[in-house]
Amino acid sequence: MKIVIPGGTGQVGGVLRRALSAAGHDVVIVSRSAGVRWDGRTLGPWAAEVDGCDAVINLAGRSVSCRYTPENLDEMMRSRVDSARVVGEAIAGSVRPPRVWLQMSTATIYAHRFDAPNDETTGVIGGDEPGVPDYWAFSVDIAKNWEAELSAADTPHTRKVALRSAMVMSPDRGGVFDVLSWLARLGLGGPVAGGRQYVSWIHDEDFVRAIELLLDSDLAGPVNLASPDPVPQRELMRVLRSAWRMPVGLPATRWMAEVGAFALRSDTELLLKSRRVVPGRLLDAGFRFHHPDWASAADDLVRRRRGN
Numbered sequence: 001m002k003i004v005i006p007g008g009t010g011q012v013g014g015v016l017r018r019a020l021s022a023a024g025h026d027v028v029i030v031s032r033s034a035g036v037r038w039d040g041r042t043l044g045p046w047a048a049e050v051d052g053c054d055a056v057i058n059l060a061g062r063s064v065s066c067r068y069t070p071e072n073l074d075e076m077m078r079s080r081v082d083s084a085r086v087v088g089e090a091i092a093g094s095v096r097p098p099r100v101w102l103q104m105s106t107a108t109i110y111a112h113r114f115d116a117p118n119d120e121t122t123g124v125i126g127g128d129e130p131g132v133p134d135y136w137a138f139s140v141d142i143a144k145n146w147e148a149e150l151s152a153a154d155t156p157h158t159r160k161v162a163l164r165s166a167m168v169m170s171p172d173r174g175g176v177f178d179v180l181s182w183l184a185r186l187g188l189g190g191p192v193a194g195g196r197q198y199v200s201w202i203h204d205e206d207f208v209r210a211i212e213l214l215l216d217s218d219l220a221g222p223v224n225l226a227s228p229d230p231v232p233q234r235e236l237m238r239v240l241r242s243a244w245r246m247p248v249g250l251p252a253t254r255w256m257a258e259v260g261a262f263a264l265r266s267d268t269e270l271l272l273k274s275r276r277v278v279p280g281r282l283l284d285a286g287f288r289f290h291h292p293d294w295a296s297a298a299d300d301l302v303r304r305r306r307g308n
Helices: 011-022 070-092 136-152 176-185 204-216 233-243 254-263 280-284 294-307
Strands: 002-006 026-031 055-058 100-104 159-165 167-169 201-203 221-225
Touching (some): 002 011, 011 026, 011 204, 055 070, 070 136, 100 204, 136 159, 167 204, 176 233, 201 294, 221 280
Parallel strands (some): 002 055, 100 159, 159 221
């Protein structure tokens, strides 16, 4: 297939580009910095790549690993909404539109909760949970607006899927697994604010396999890309420390997490929100995870990272 990936220069884009190219697909990256160029907001010559392709996988959007200042939050919103809108315009204007449009979304759309997991059918959409910082609702609003652009696009000949993705764990440098491993190997990877908050994740190989299923299946609408084994943060880091053979993991209070997030130029929402998300529709479609539990996934990722 010819697969066009707007925003394909980040970590997730790299994972997909390598895997899909190795499988024999013609992968075209569209970005501001490499491949076919665009500005992420307006139609241009790049749209010719969409006309006649088999699939579009839109990953475009400013990284969420940043301080949640008003300026950064605004850019996070605009970069996602604008890119989804203009991808829809490119597909709508195609003489030969793609068969499928996979639009990145986020598992953060679901509520901060501990009591039950969120699947696509019974999951609780967030934004008005009691007892959490008001600004956490902005991340949910981003996801809602992101998906609204996908739904509103006039693309009757193109199947549309919203990828409600959890954190994609890969051994690549600069990704979330790299950061967590760095903390664990320094002995800093203990519970944060008690560590009860759930972390949803997906192994990079299962992420690719899920994308391959969605390219060929008839699934449409929101699909959770997450392992069936979300774990509390304290358990996630305990297992990761064990995989790295690090016996010590210093705990961090909420205020210490604030200081650490500031030093890493990130935000505590990424550490403190309980994202308990499970892949209901993937499992119903017969998808079988190669790395369904965190212990086996962490061991594999550490082994691959040591080999790099």
